[in-house]
Amino acid sequence: MDAIFLQILNGLDKGGAYALIALGLTLAFGTLGIVNFAHGALFMLGAFCAVSIQALLTHSKKVKDESITFFDAYKEQPYLEIWWGDLGTTIIDYAVPISILAAIPIMLLIGLSMERGLIRFFYKRTHAEQILVTFGLAIVIQELIKANFGSNPIPTPAPDVVSGSANIGSALGLSDSIVYPWWRLIYLAFSVIILAAVFAFLQFTTFGMVVRAGMHDRDMVNLLGIDVEKKFTIVFGLAAVVAGLAGVMYAPILPPDYHIGMDFLVLSFVVVVVGGMGSLGGAVAAGFLLGILQSFASMNEVKSLFPGIDQIIIYLVAVVILLVRPRGLMGRKGVMEE
Amino acid sequence: MKETNISRRSVLKGTAALGLAGTAPMFFVRNASAAGYLNDPGSASSVTLGFNVPQTGAYADEGADELRAYELAVSHLNGEGDGGMMNTMKPLSLKGNGILGKKVEYVTGDTQTKSDAARASAKRMIEKDGAVMITGGSSSGVAIAVQGLCQEAGVIFMAGLTHSNDTTGKDKRRNGFRHFFNGYMSGAALGPVLEKAYGTERNAYHLTADYTWGWTQEASIKASTENIGWNTSNTVKTPVGAGDFSQYITPVLNSGADTLILNHYGKDMINSLTQAVQFGLRDKNVNGKDFVIIVPLYSRLMAQGAGEAVKGIFGSTNWHWSLADEGSKAFVKSFGEAYGFPPSQAAHTCYVQALLYADACERAGTFMPCEVVNALEGHKFDGMGNGPTEYRAEDHQCFKDVLVVKGKDNPSSQFDVLEVVEVTPRAQVEYAPDNEFFAGGDLGPCNNGAA
Numbered sequence: 192m193d194a195i196f197l198q199i200l201n202g203l204d205k206g207g208a209y210a211l212i213a214l215g216l217t218l219a220f221g222t223l224g225i226v227n228f229a230h231g232a233l234f235m236l237g238a239f240c241a242v243s244i245q246a247l248l249t250h251s252k253k254v255k256d257e258s259i260t261f262f263d264a265y266k267e268q269p270y271l272e273i274w275w276g277d278l279g280t281t282i283i284d285y286a287v288p289i290s291i292l293a294a295i296p297i298m299l300l301i302g303l304s305m306e307r308g309l310i311r312f313f314y315k316r317t318h319a320e321q322i323l324v325t326f327g328l329a330i331v332i333q334e335l336i337k338a339n340f341g342s343n344p345i346p347t348p349a350p351d352v353v354s355g356s357a358n359i360g361s362a363l364g365l366s367d368s369i370v371y372p373w374w375r376l377i378y379l380a381f382s383v384i385i386l387a388a389v390f391a392f393l394q395f396t397t398f399g400m401v402v403r404a405g406m407h408d409r410d411m412v413n414l415l416g417i418d419v420e421k422k423f424t425i426v427f428g429l430a431a432v433v434a435g436l437a438g439v440m441y442a443p444i445l446p447p448d449y450h451i452g453m454d455f456l457v458l459s460f461v462v463v464v465v466g467g468m469g470s471l472g473g474a475v476a477a478g479f480l481l482g483i484l485q486s487f488a489s490m491n492e493v494k495s496l497f498p499g500i501d502q503i504i505i506y507l508v509a510v511v512i513l514l515v516r517p518r519g520l521m522g523r524k525g526v527m528e529e
Numbered sequence: 530m531k532e533t534n535i536s537r538r539s540v541l542k543g544t545a546a547l548g549l550a551g552t553a554p555m556f557f558v559r560n561a562s563a564a565g566y567l568n569d570p571g572s573a574s575s576v577t578l579g580f581n582v583p584q585t586g587a588y589a590d591e592g593a594d595e596l597r598a599y600e601l602a603v604s605h606l607n608g609e610g611d612g613g614m615m616n617t618m619k620p621l622s623l624k625g626n627g628i629l630g631k632k633v634e635y636v637t638g639d640t641q642t643k644s645d646a647a648r649a650s651a652k653r654m655i656e657k658d659g660a661v662m663i664t665g666g667s668s669s670g671v672a673i674a675v676q677g678l679c680q681e682a683g684v685i686f687m688a689g690l691t692h693s694n695d696t697t698g699k700d701k702r703r704n705g706f707r708h709f710f711n712g713y714m715s716g717a718a719l720g721p722v723l724e725k726a727y728g729t730e731r732n733a734y735h736l737t738a739d740y741t742w743g744w745t746q747e748a749s750i751k752a753s754t755e756n757i758g759w760n761t762s763n764t765v766k767t768p769v770g771a772g773d774f775s776q777y778i779t780p781v782l783n784s785g786a787d788t789l790i791l792n793h794y795g796k797d798m799i800n801s802l803t804q805a806v807q808f809g810l811r812d813k814n815v816n817g818k819d820f821v822i823i824v825p826l827y828s829r830l831m832a833q834g835a836g837e838a839v840k841g842i843f844g845s846t847n848w849h850w851s852l853a854d855e856g857s858k859a860f861v862k863s864f865g866e867a868y869g870f871p872p873s874q875a876a877h878t879c880y881v882q883a884l885l886y887a888d889a890c891e892r893a894g895t896f897m898p899c900e901v902v903n904a905l906e907g908h909k910f911d912g913m914g915n916g917p918t919e920y921r922a923e924d925h926q927c928f929k930d931v932l933v934v935k936g937k938d939n940p941s942s943q944f945d946v947l948e949v950v951e952v953t954p955r956a957q958v959e960y961a962p963d964n965e966f967f968a969g970g971d972l973g974p975c976n977n978g979a980a
Binding site: 200258261265343348354356371445486490 | 776
């Protein structure tokens, strides 16, 4: 029972990341009709916002390391610590939360630039061409990050206060062995809040109403005198912000490297396909569903029955869904069914 | 119609010969028949070595350090710098004027920690750059693949960081040599230390990288810990480069195990250890015992990456920069002055391999692979950081002391993360060539790459 509870938490945690990326992909597809293979790069750029802010806050002076006597060794002492002592240390410790604030305008700017600078020229092109150009863009972004930050993952820890684990079992009156890292719980809560905020934005604001109407019938909204293209551009920026924030928050869980976006992109596309192309609810539901399935497939009891199932479960589900219900779990009839 | 003397048999023979010539890789024929062995530098003033290291992927940190060590070795071989271990190596035939009077040059390749990419880059260095020896690697899968290629091509392969039993076990090759220790030796060194630290009643759970190194290390450590009375509760394979190990760590929490053995290395090790600590494993108490984590193969680079998580955790290592012998001190000084930090064990083994190869060429008086093989087989040396060492002729494995280390509780510097708790003598980690963990292989004949 404890194992099942923990795997559900694991699945929700992973599913949160999948859902956030898949939501952005679906927004871009549902509004602009773009199959954006550069979306994973936006997740990666978000993670590197955290890396950059951490590097900025830990900008250091080189001080001779007296403990090394064999040769002249130097250690780095951050200027913030030199200037402000413990306050400087605390600010450095909170690099990731600070990065969240910084990432919002940065990712919005990147998203808008990407859409205006490249993506908009491919609205009327085939999906194959869109995939090629956005995949190419993703590779360019990856290589730029690699050139600047190197190819190795960069540790980006969460604040000390949430670096341990929470004893959920005790709190819920269950077994003591149910513990879960604080930051992963925060990530899960963060995912839910962001997803709820995006849905609320689309559901309860006039802007959101226009966007939803545009997704349903773009021509009609245009005929009503609303510049729906401009709204969709902002939606693309919003999708970039969501992917970027997902990346920032994931940095303490998995030290970011230039390839982290691509690793998530493939899975997130499967999530979108399973959920239904263009269906926001489907993307979120499929994200969590596949996250949980992946976790359960990793249980030893399951793997002993089906060796290697943990590696293929997501793709297996995708194959079954595509065979049985090509539009996906919650996809609209006719979308990507031709 | 004009008659010819071409018979059906001669047409068949000619076709067969053409087919053979067409399908033979270039490295089997280029330079070979004329000079007697592949990539003979002849009268050229320089000789080219190929450094094939992971510059990207899960083991990129080790790869970067290996490359630094090779560059340092080249400068020392060419008589530049302070000479490093050339001042302490015994016996020594090197003169500081390159190898056999030829200046040492080098080319590099990125293995990407993938066997196919590693073979492609090694092939390129052999065929296009004329490398007479290939060395490097931070993955046993890669080392075994490249060792096989070098055997087929007819050049020497001096393995870098490869810890799988198979490298000098079932996959050993006459043209390949390993200085680094192996999984069996880790188990033999760790067993008594673990018994002393944690007793004889433990329930161990293994998480293992799913490739040759992980499998053989798991088998070796499992045998070693079961030998001291421990029970193995489960062994779970994890994909290399998994990144997020949470789905493999959570089952450990309520498995009844009180010991987690992480058969991971490089970034995988950093991620799995960090995440195991985040999941509160080290704070657990199971069956009245404190939960412990063991990392059978450690490196200082890895320990630095994992930070606080390594404190108090046992493991083994081939070499450590804090060793006080003259060879280690000379190498650490050279490396530290060149790069500003101490070398890793990966850097050490690669530096030593480059010098050992060069020295063997000097002793053989040629770069011809089979002569170099003869010079290395059974070669005994000292002053290279591990005490008296021997390249055993039967399997091309170096036999020397092994270090058992522990994550330091109070490090004095950013590099001072591991402490050596025991130098396990060679006799304790030595095994017979036909040991069950190394069975099934055959060195086979030496290959000069001649036609």
